[in-house]
Structure formats: C-alpha cells, structure tokens
Amino acid sequence: MTNTHSTSPLDGYDMARTLLADFPEHTPRSPGAASALQGIRVVDFTHYIAGPFATCIMGDMGADVVKIEFPGKGDDFRQYPPVNAETGGGAPFLWCNRNKRSIAIDLKSPQGKAMTLDLIAKADVVVENFSTGVMEKLGLDYETCRKLNPEVIFCSVSAYGREGAYKDRLGFDPVAQAESGFVSMNGYPDRDGVRALSPVMDISTAMMACNAILGALVYKGRTGKGQFVEVPLFHNAVLMTGYAPLQHLFTGREPRRPGNTSPDTCPSGVFHASDRPFFINCGSTAIFQRLLTQVLDLPEMAADPAYATNKDRLEKRDEIFASLQAQFSKQPWNHWKERMREIGVPNGEIRSVGEAIRSPEARECDIVTRIPHPGTGWIPNVALPIKYRDTPLVDPVAAPRIGQDTAAVLTDWLGYDGPAIERSRREGAFGPG
Template sequence: MSDHRLLEGITVVEISSSVAAPFAARIFADLGADVIKIEAPGGGDSARKWGPPFWRDDATPFHAFNRGKRSITVDLKDPAQIAMLSDFIAERADIVLQNLRAGLVERYGLDAQTLRARAPGLIYANIGAFGEKGPMRMQPGYEALMQAISGLISLTGEADRDPVRIGAPIADMGTGMWTVIGCLAALHERQRSGEGRVVGTSLYDTSLGWTAMAMAQYQATGKVPSRTGLKGISVVPNGGFHTADGLLVITVGTDVQFRSLCGAVGRAELADDPRFVTNADRRANETALLAILGDIFPTRTRAEWCEILGAAGVAAIPVQNLAEAAESEQTAASEMLQDCPGDELKLIGLPLRFDGERPKPRWPAPKQGEPIHQLKSDAAE
C-alpha cells in the first residue's frame, strides 16, 4: 500500500449528485478506494453546472467534491443498463452511496433490500434530506433549508439583525462525513460477521447535531439562546475587536489569562477591578469590559496585537478572508491546499493525517464518463 491509501481494494459506487454523497465518496477516493460515480446521460451531476466560476467546463463545486473518481454514464430509464449496474454492484461493490429523491432507488430496483438480497455483504448508505421517519421524510432538502429548519440559522449573526446562513455547506458536508463514519463501522463489522449493513444519514439529523451545545442550554433552561455574533457564550472576553486594520478575535479562558491580557494592553489594574476578577464577574459586567477593551484595540494593527498578546500567552487570531487564509504560512505548512496531478486547480484536502502524512489526490474530477458497458468489461476482468 502506497501513499497511505488505507482503503485500497474497496470499491464504492456513488449514485448521487450535489454535495453530501459526492463528498462522502470523495473522502473514500482520497483514502484509496476505487470510486465509480454514476451519472445520467447529458448533464450528469447537477453540480457540474453550479457556476460560474467554471474550471475546465465544470463548475468549481463539482471539482471540490469529485476528484479522484471514475465516471460512468447510466440511463436509469433503461432496464438493460440498470441490470448491468445491478450486476456490477452485486459482483464487485463493497459500498453503495445514494442520495436520489425518495422512492427512486426502489423504482429502479437499486434499493438496499434488492441489492443486498444478491450481495449480503454489501454496505448500502441512504443519504436523504429528512431521513427515513417523520412527516417530512418524502420532502427534498437543500443546505439553506436545513440550516433554517434545524435552528442553526437562528443561532448565527448579530442579536439585533436578521439571522444569517453559515458560510459553508456544513449540513451537506457533515452528512457526508457521518456517512463515511457509518460505512467504516459497517466495514469493520463485516470483517467479523460477513454481513453488510444499511447506513442511514440525513441533512436534517446532521444539522440538528451541530446544535448540540445550544440545544443542551435550551433543554436545561427553557430559554432560546440569542445570537451573539462574534462573541462566545461561556467566557469573557471571547469575541471580535476592531483594530487599526481589521478584526481580531480574542479568547480568554481563565482568570490567569485575563490578568495576562490586562498587563499586555497596559491596563493591569483591570484584573483587580471587582467587576472583572472572575469569569462570572466578567460575564455579569460584560458590556462595561468590552467598552474598555473596544477603546484600546484600535490603537494598533492586528499583527502588532497578535505579537503582543501571543508573548503574554493570550489567544488572539486575526479574522482573515479566504485570500489571506490561502496565502498564510500556516496553510502552506499544513498542506491542506493541495495540488492534483494533471490539474492546476488547488483544492482543500482531507483534514487528517496518517503517520504524519496527509492523503494526496490521485487525479482530478472526472469528465462525463464512459457508457455503462465499460462496467461490464471491468467485471469480466
């Protein structure tokens, strides 16, 4: 096994589009699995058209979630092609990932029950909007809708303004991650029993999952948490401050760190002010403390404050835009922004390492694929 391809020898069939299932499949691909993406004739995955911007004729979101795969074209309205796909899955696949509209895989005979009757060791992942139960189980879902209905949007933004959507598809990508976790657990179980499993994930469940801390607060108090913008909810100070050239985020987790902060900003006496001695005191008098600090930080730049506060042991980080994050020394050192063989488009890699090395992509996102007959040739090898 080379390049830490821990899932080499595992075959994954992805019958999906958009983000959640393709992201799960891309994780498998980066970990060394052979991922075969099934696409409809013509346009293929809808994400191919989610532009501009485009890169090599496909929208950039498609590249982000589909590198390292093979693409095969299957007309799911053609029984003969469905039969060929079903045969390939039964004979060769370890995992199937699907996120088609509710009811479609059953109509095509590509559902878990049908396929696992032929291949009991198959691991089959249903990735849906609202999951298998409940009054909304048949409804479609998209990222913004899931953030809205789960309460995530209600937690994000400033208290005196409308709530805002989180700036990343965390419902979709999180669901992809949970799908991979479930499938890996099922693979481990299959080694013991020889039996596969049906893994179920949904965007709604994932979105609710991200509310764990806020939901615990609500369940304990009966009070709906308010939006706090850049401010945290547990320790003070913990949030954003305007400097001479942009925003700086500071988190003070202990009373000792607060004393260090006071010394670093030239206001050592604040540490002994009865209003601010303990975190409980600071939370009770947060408005007064933030007003004092808010007058201090604009006197220097973000870089100057980071150096001063860092030397004092206080956690401080500038709010960076994507260009700054992409060009930072830490991003370069992390190797998270990766080159892909055969392509000049740098993409974010998997946020994990094996033996100190990050998995590397093997090839770019595929063009619209070969016809289904290619799978039949593969199965005959």
C-alpha cells in the same frame, strides 16, 4: 506543466497563472505506500454535496469510487458556477468529486440496470442521496441490493429520514440550517438570524455519513455482515447546533444571537487594532488575566474583583470590551499578534477566503495545492485535514468528466472486453446515441 487552454469565468483573471504564482504543486505520496481503504469498492449514486463529499473522502482514503451518472446530464452540481467547459464541471463540483471514476449508465434501460446490478454485486459499499422512493423505482433499493450482495453496506443520505411522515420532503442545506434552529442562533439580536454561506450542514452530513460507513466496514470486517446505514440531513443539522439544545432544556431559554461575541465566555469577540480587525477568545480566567497583565498592561483591571469570574465578566461585557478596544486601537495588528502568541492568548486576524488560503498557516500544511488537469493545465485542490502516517491519503486526481471511465470500470470490475462494451452501447446501456 504549462497551460495551453487558459479559460476563466472572470475577464482578465488567469487561474493557471495565479496557481503557479501562489500555490505549490501537490507533493506525491511515498511510492508503494498503502492506503486506508485500499481494495474497497464503492458504487456512488450521489449528487450535489452531502453524498458526493462523503464518497470523496473515501476516495481520498484509497477506495475505488465509481460515480454513476445519467448520460449527457450527469450530476446537477456540475453546473454550479464558476463553470469551465474544459474541466467538465464548475469549481464546486471539482471540490467534492476528486479521486472518483465516472461511468455514464442509463438506469432506466434494462441493459443499464442489469449492468448496474452487476457492479453492485462486486461492491463493498453503495451510497445514494436521491429523494425517498427513487432507488425503489429504479429497482436498486437496499433489499434488492442485499439479496444480490448480502455483505454490501448501503448508505442512504436522506433529508428527513426514509420512513415516517416527512420522508417525502426534499432537503437542502439552507433549509436544514433554518429548520434546525441553526439560523436562529447566528447574527445580531436586532435583526433576523443569518445562514452560514458555507454549506455546513451538507459538509457535516457528508463527514457523518463517511464515519457511519467506516464503522459499518469495521463491523463487516469482524462479522462478514453488511447493513443499511442512514444519515438524515435534518438530524445532522440539529446536531450542528452544538450544545444549545441541552442548554435550552436545562433553562427553558432560547439562545440569543450574540453577533461576534460569545454567550458563554467573556471576552470573546472582534476587536480592532489600528490597522485591521482580529478575534480573541479568553476561554478561562487565567487567559483573561494574562491578557490584561502581560499584553495590555492593565493590572488594575486584572485585580478588580468585579471581573473575577466568567459570570461577572459576562454581566459587564460592554464595559470590558470598551476598555480592551481602547488599548488595542493604539497599536497595529502585528504588535498585538506577537505579544498574544508569546503570552498564550488565543487570537486570529479576520481574513477573507483568499487571505486564508494564502496564509502562512495554510502554506505550512499545504492545504491548497495545484494538481494537473488535461484541459486547463492546472486546477486547485483543497486537501482533507487528515494526516495518516502509515497510510497517507492518495494523490488527488481531478474530478472526472461524465462517463469518462465507463470502459475502464466495466473492464476492471466486470471483465468486459471491447466487443462486450460496444454491444452494451448498442443495446442502450449508455443512453441514446
């Protein structure tokens, strides 16, 4: 497919040409292969990241995900840059809304609300991440949906929980990083903690929400019963601090920001070859011994009882790092990379995002491919890391424009014909105009 409508957020940058040069076309799945969530219908009221990425995962698994959007406006995340007018949204929106169909309905109109309830009556799953109380004001809350469809699974992705003293608080990823303690753990000890640029709390909340929904679907398969499921962003953010809370409770001490080193194992951190930086992680004494004796040729250091245990090495981190760095600086990265791989020392070069997605490891797994798009010719796609042998993920379809599938969904799910759709339009179900 050639790109006849090339546009770019950066002068001189041709996305389609870059994709053709650097990334393969997506390889279609085997014809006729089943999908894990084939036949599952999802009504998706989500926006931004935590909700949409959860339903994107379900769409990749084969569910029919119908994204309900307000006419004309749609998901606010469509406006996150870089925005390409021909794709109907920015790159961040495309990233977490593939394999969905968009239907534009005015939820505040009687006709739009009735139509939405008809869709919910046909659904297996409803997912929403509005502020607390919005679904109730729209008349689309769980109790209403349950009466209409007792078997429905209703997943609510909240900020601080749908009940309690903080149910009214808004939740965004960087705030969750700050309040969970996550920011306090990252960075260097001589300055403020640092947030992760990647929306790690939104992404992990999405994964947790999808897991919760899949568990509820298994239960429904056994019992025929639906249920309410909730995943709060803040609760998940605390989980993302890992085992630090238990370490604190066992010792009474707060984690100290270690920069690129590890507070738990040594040596673990960044070193510099003669040409570029890289990371190693000696998670055991055996790995440390292999590094010294078979990679760096430091047998005297390996035999020194002062470095015999991980506890000893943590106490002498600075001198260990200095000795190792003196050796590493003598040769280029490729020299050390091959030796460490052969000997079994975990390591990796420090890459930019662009380097990572073009790396041999990424190409081996087809992590990034190009998929067709009617407006731009091609767009990039970053695949999920799930490899089903018998039910492969469905082929990626680019995120939809606002309401582009309204007629198709109403026909497929509700049996509407052309006159019925036109009548609904006149009655204001799809907004003014």
